[in-house]
Amino acid sequence: MFIWLPPSESKSTPTSGPTLDLKTLTHASLEPERTKLINALEALGADEQAAKLLGLGPTKTHEARANLHLLHSPCAPARELFTGVLFNALSLPSLNAEQKECAHRSIRIFSGLFGVLSPEDLVPDHRLSIASKLPGVFPLAKYWRPALGEALRAEAEGECVVDARSGGYAAACTAPWAHLISIRAAREREGKRQVISHDAKRWRGLACRELLALGANASLDEVVEALSALAGTISITDAKGRVHQITDVEIFEAKPSREGGSTRVLTLVTD
Numbered sequence: 001m002f003i004w005l006p007p008s009e010s011k012s013t014p015t016s017g018p019t020l021d022l023k024t025l026t027h028a029s030l031e032p033e034r035t036k037l038i039n040a041l042e043a044l045g046a047d048e049q050a051a052k053l054l055g056l057g058p059t060k061t062h063e064a065r066a067n068l069h070l071l072h073s074p075c076a077p078a079r080e081l082f083t084g085v086l087f088n089a090l091s092l093p094s095l096n097a098e099q100k101e102c103a104h105r106s107i108r109i110f111s112g113l114f115g116v117l118s119p120e121d122l123v124p125d126h127r128l129s130i131a132s133k134l135p136g137v138f139p140l141a142k143y144w145r146p147a148l149g150e151a152l153r154a155e156a157e158g159e160c161v162v163d164a165r166s167g168g169y170a171a172a173c174t175a176p177w178a179h180l181i182s183i184r185a186a187r188e189r190e191g192k193r194q195v196i197s198h199d200a201k202r203w204r205g206l207a208c209r210e211l212l213a214l215g216a217n218a219s220l221d222e223v224v225e226a227l228s229a230l231a232g233t234i235s236i237t238d239a240k241g242r243v244h245q246i247t248d249v250e251i252f253e254a255k256p257s258r259e260g261g262s263t264r265v266l267t268l269v270t271d
Contacts, residue, residue, distance in 0.1 A: 001218040002161045002178075003107045003208050006169045008084025013066070013125040014076035026108070026118040027151040033144065037113050040134055041067040041126075053133045066125045078109055079119035085198065086164065089205025089236075092119055095212065105216035107208075108152070110169040112140050115148050130168035141171040148173040158260065160220040162211060162227075164204040176257035179220050181227070183207060185268045188247070196270070199236065203246070203268050206234045224251060227266055247271050 022031045044050045046064035056063055066073070079092035092103055100119075109117045112128040130140050137143045157177045163170065164183050185200035186193050207230060214222055228249050235245035248269040254262040 001106055001211070001214065001216060001223055002156050002159055003211060004161055004163050004165050005086065005090075005107060005109045005208070006165045007109055007111050007129075008082040008087050009129065010084045011081050011125050012076070012083045014074040014081070017074040017076055018122060019073065020071050020075055020122070020124055025114065025121045025123070027116060029151055030115045030147055033147050034114055037128065037134070037137065038070050040136060041070065041113075041128060044134065053135070054127050055129055055132055056127065063127050066127050070124055070126060073124035075122035075124045077119060078117045078121050078123055079103070081123060081125070082109065084201065086201040086205040089202045090209050091205075098215075099212045102212045102214075102216045106212070110165055110172060115144050115172075116152065130172060141168055144172040149175075153177050160218070160223050162208060162223060164208055176259040176261050178261045179254070180261065180263045181223065182263065182265050183227075183268065184265060185270060187244075187270050189271070193269075199238070199244075199270075202236055203270065206236070207268060210234065227251070230268065244270050 022028070022034055025034070044053065044067070046068055048061055051061040051064045054064055092100075095103060103119050107119050109119070110130075111117055112130045112132060113126050114121075114123060117123060128134065128140075132138070132140060134140065152173055152175065156175065159178055161175060161178045161180045162183065163180045183204050185196055185203040187196050188194070207227065210230065210233075211218070211223060211226055214226055228251060231246050231249050233246070235243050237243050246268050250267040250269060252265045254264040256262050
């Protein structure tokens, strides 16, 4: 079993730690692609135009400065660096030893800058979403597709992949050689279905955390069974103090892919 996640825009900036060593990162074969992007970011600079190309708003222009010294900035494990809604729900730092081992073997965090990471990879604060318009390598999803396809196929061909990525990151590796289960979330009230976005990240994080109890060797059938059993087992509290839970789990029939894999959609229905 593998769990593929997007990164988060919000990060906890490391204040101490070792500097970046590309050779130690998961899938070291991606070093040429990573090096090219690091050089491109340093050349881009950190002025207003650079921030615009990176998709940073007027109040976040200063964040582009994180890209100027990537090889010399302190690093932290990816599980601590990313602090968005999904990662807060997944709460990787709070896992027990067995869950952390499963996370290390199973979780892959997609990245505009590094391609893909494991939770233990040491990386610095940075700003490069998959939608960034970096000169010479735009669009980034297309830039990463060949290298990621080769690297991830080597470890995940024929395997079950729980896909919690957003659209841009999903486009960077479509994985027709794996059995993908794409997790979506929807809210149902008075018989009407509504797509949710912000809380969907939280539901995906909670669902993925539950899967870590299965172990990294979980089969496709075991993963489907565990996901199907989530109804009524996990809940969240919204900003107004209202409690919501998963009321149903819809699993659609798998569609065969062209290279021996398959895709199916799983919807977490909440109240």
